[in-house]
Amino acid sequence: MSKRILAFGAGAIGSYVGGSLAAQGEEVVFFDRPEMKDHFEKSGIKIIHADKSVSRIEKPEIIVSLNEIVDKKPFDYALMAVKSYDTENLMHQLVPFKKYIPPIVCLQNGVENEDIIQAILGRNFSIPASVTTAIGKKNGNTIVVEKLRGIGLSSESPLSPEIKSALNRAGLNCKLYRDAQAMKWSKMLTNLTSNALSAILDLSPGEILKNKDLFKIDMGQIREALAVMAAYGIPVVDLPGTPVRLFAMASKNLPLFLSQPLLIKFIAKGRGEKMPSFHIDLKNGRGKSEVEYLNGAVVRFGENKNIKTPINRFLTETLLGITNGTIAWDEYRHKPQKVINYFN
Structure with a gap:
């Protein structure tokens, strides 16, 4: 049975991870700026994998207002793929919608995003993760996997084994880590x-x-x-x-x-x-x-x-x-x- 995933950020990392999951049948809803919605509607998402195979998501779903989350079916987990300098502002925007927000897989660089998420939304909202695959983005929503490495994911959450399996089905090479801080x-x-x-x-x-x-x-x-x-x-x-x-x-x-x-x-x-x-x-x-x-x-x-x-x-x-x-x-x-x- 497919899972419902809310992806914050539709840039290179968000499109790569969220798009890869969508290509495997997961129900992924992206949240980003209105101009990103225009890009999505025109060209969809195209992922050129390291082995030169191609995944296409012709009509990815993207919302541009958090009010739209209220009308959606419940999400199983979320992906956080915005820049670190946007984390705190986004978390404050999410506070009124807290009951609709699932645990968040934090794919961002840096070592403080998880603390920001937990301080604003609560302790159980953050699942640390790190993306090591080298990714490029060109021509709108074309994602190029330059070097496939994988994704590290904290094993602390009860959802971690399930998320790992989904990421691996999508070919993202996920590994669990007991020490999220070290990762x-x-x-x-x-x-x-x-x-x-x-x-x-x-x-x-x-x-x-x-x-x-x-x-x-x-x-x-x-x-x-x-x-x-x-x-x-x-x-x-x-x-x-x-x-x-x-x-x-x-x-x-x-x-x-x-x-x-x-x-x-x-x-x-x-x-x-x-x-x-x-x-x-x-x-x-x-x-x-x-x-x-x-x-x-x-x-x-x-x-x-x-x-x-x-x-x-x-x-x-x-x-x-x-x-x-x-x-x-x-x-x-x-x-x-x-x-x-x-x-x-």
Whole structure:
């Protein structure tokens, strides 16, 4: 019997996971902006899988007002696939409709979204998850799976085994994790690499990682994050298709001249062909950045344990300044030496 799923966000991740489930017969209803509804109605969802097979959802159902949830049949669970900077606002919008909202599988990057969901809606509303598959989006609602890895899902919820089975039937390679915090922090380590520097400097990850001074800074942010994790007793865990423990070991213990060639290959595989998300948001003029919820989280958690995180602080404050216009992007664009000099 098919399940009813409410998907918050119809961007790349929401369309990939929600669309894959819909292609397997699940009843998926997307919630997003009115302009997304127009895209859906014109082109549906097309998913080009890693093996080049194609899934099409010709007429996906999308709602643009939360009032429409009231008139729908009850949902079994929800998917949360909005950007982290939109989580709190969306949760407050959901409060009047709380009795209609099912447990939410939190597919977002960062380590604080689940806390926000639980603080506003209640403890049992959040099911942590992490997507490691590299996904691109082009031509409206065409989703391209650049590298199939999988999805990590917390085993804490009674719904977790059922959700895992549904995700695996859809070919999404889901694995359960007992330590959700370790899963989310380990995923964040992979999100940090070359992300903020790429946006600040308007350079590709390859250009950053091949520069030994920028590589040193980039690995410095990872070492700071690992120090914060250690202070909280959060272990690094491997994620589906992603050997995060090896990455963390190389980042922390190997001399830079040894780790650089190894990690360039690792990070290039993880990124796929697209620019990092911070760069995409900045270039698209969103006026918001998830840096506050990734590098910024490292800073906040570090402060609580009196751990200094100067690189993550610089990356957070600089990129937020560029994003909100208090720092001109041209001050840093294609000027790597300015960042290098800051840390020398």
